[in-house]
Amino acid sequence: MFEGDVSAEQLRAEREKARALRQQNWWKNRVAQGVCHYCGQRVPPKELTLDHVVPLARGGRSSKNNCVPACKTCNTKKRDLLPMEWQEYLEGFSS
Numbered sequence: 001m002f003e004g005d006v007s008a009e010q011l012r013a014e015r016e017k018a019r020a021l022r023q024q025n026w027w028k029n030r031v032a033q034g035v036c037h038y039c040g041q042r043v044p045p046k047e048l049t050l051d052h053v054v055p056l057a058r059g060g061r062s063s064k065n066n067c068v069p070a071c072k073t074c075n076t077k078k079r080d081l082l083p084m085e086w087q088e089y090l091e092g093f094s095s
Protein backbone atom coordinates (compact mmCIF):
# COMPACT_ATOMS: atom_id res chain seq x y z
CA MET A 1 0.00 0.00 0.00
CA PHE A 2 2.68 2.53 1.02
CA GLU A 3 5.73 0.45 0.22
CA GLY A 4 6.80 2.90 -2.49
CA ASP A 5 7.89 5.29 0.27
CA VAL A 6 10.66 2.96 1.46
CA SER A 7 13.23 1.09 -0.60
CA ALA A 8 12.99 -2.68 -0.89
CA GLU A 9 16.49 -2.93 0.57
CA GLN A 10 15.50 -0.89 3.63
CA LEU A 11 12.35 -3.02 4.13
CA ARG A 12 14.40 -6.20 3.89
CA ALA A 13 16.93 -4.93 6.45
CA GLU A 14 14.23 -3.85 8.92
CA ARG A 15 12.38 -7.16 8.57
CA GLU A 16 15.64 -8.97 9.33
CA LYS A 17 16.08 -6.82 12.46
CA ALA A 18 12.50 -7.70 13.49
CA ARG A 19 13.28 -11.42 13.18
CA ALA A 20 16.27 -10.90 15.47
CA LEU A 21 14.20 -8.87 17.98
CA ARG A 22 11.70 -11.75 18.29
CA GLN A 23 14.52 -13.90 19.70
CA GLN A 24 15.46 -11.45 22.47
CA ASN A 25 14.31 -11.85 26.07
CA TRP A 26 12.59 -8.45 26.27
CA TRP A 27 10.30 -9.51 23.40
CA LYS A 28 9.67 -12.97 24.86
CA ASN A 29 8.71 -11.29 28.15
CA ARG A 30 6.31 -8.89 26.40
CA VAL A 31 4.62 -11.73 24.52
CA ALA A 32 4.48 -13.92 27.64
CA GLN A 33 2.13 -11.35 29.21
CA GLY A 34 -0.43 -12.39 26.58
CA VAL A 35 -1.99 -8.96 26.05
CA CYS A 36 -2.59 -7.19 22.73
CA HIS A 37 -1.13 -3.68 22.76
CA TYR A 38 -4.09 -2.31 20.77
CA CYS A 39 -7.26 -3.93 22.10
CA GLY A 40 -5.99 -5.06 25.51
CA GLN A 41 -7.47 -8.52 25.04
CA ARG A 42 -5.77 -11.49 26.67
CA VAL A 43 -4.44 -13.72 23.94
CA PRO A 44 -2.42 -16.93 24.13
CA PRO A 45 1.21 -15.77 23.75
CA LYS A 46 1.74 -17.95 20.67
CA GLU A 47 -1.06 -16.06 18.93
CA LEU A 48 0.51 -12.63 19.40
CA THR A 49 2.36 -11.09 16.48
CA LEU A 50 5.02 -8.40 16.36
CA ASP A 51 3.57 -5.15 15.07
CA HIS A 52 5.46 -2.01 14.17
CA VAL A 53 3.61 0.98 15.67
CA VAL A 54 5.01 3.10 12.84
CA PRO A 55 4.90 0.61 9.95
CA LEU A 56 8.09 -0.23 8.10
CA ALA A 57 6.47 0.81 4.84
CA ARG A 58 5.90 4.27 6.36
CA GLY A 59 9.48 4.69 7.55
CA GLY A 60 9.25 2.90 10.91
CA ARG A 61 12.14 0.90 12.30
CA SER A 62 12.49 -2.48 13.97
CA SER A 63 13.38 -1.24 17.45
CA LYS A 64 12.16 -1.91 20.97
CA ASN A 65 10.36 1.44 20.99
CA ASN A 66 8.45 0.69 17.79
CA CYS A 67 7.53 -2.99 18.22
CA VAL A 68 4.52 -4.16 20.21
CA PRO A 69 2.65 -7.44 20.62
CA ALA A 70 -0.66 -7.45 18.75
CA CYS A 71 -3.39 -10.01 18.23
CA LYS A 72 -3.73 -11.13 14.64
CA THR A 73 -7.08 -9.33 14.32
CA CYS A 74 -5.68 -5.94 15.32
CA ASN A 75 -2.47 -6.41 13.34
CA THR A 76 -4.44 -7.29 10.21
CA LYS A 77 -6.84 -4.36 10.60
CA LYS A 78 -4.06 -1.86 11.37
CA ARG A 79 -2.04 -2.77 8.28
CA ASP A 80 0.16 0.21 7.36
CA LEU A 81 -1.70 2.83 9.38
CA LEU A 82 0.21 5.34 11.46
CA PRO A 83 -0.82 5.64 15.14
CA MET A 84 -2.96 8.73 14.44
CA GLU A 85 -4.67 7.02 11.49
CA TRP A 86 -5.30 3.88 13.59
CA GLN A 87 -6.88 6.01 16.33
CA GLU A 88 -9.15 7.68 13.76
CA TYR A 89 -10.11 4.24 12.45
CA LEU A 90 -11.03 3.08 15.97
CA GLU A 91 -12.97 6.25 16.70
CA GLY A 92 -15.04 5.61 13.58
CA PHE A 93 -16.48 2.55 15.31
CA SER A 94 -17.35 4.34 18.53
CA SER A 95 -19.28 7.21 16.93
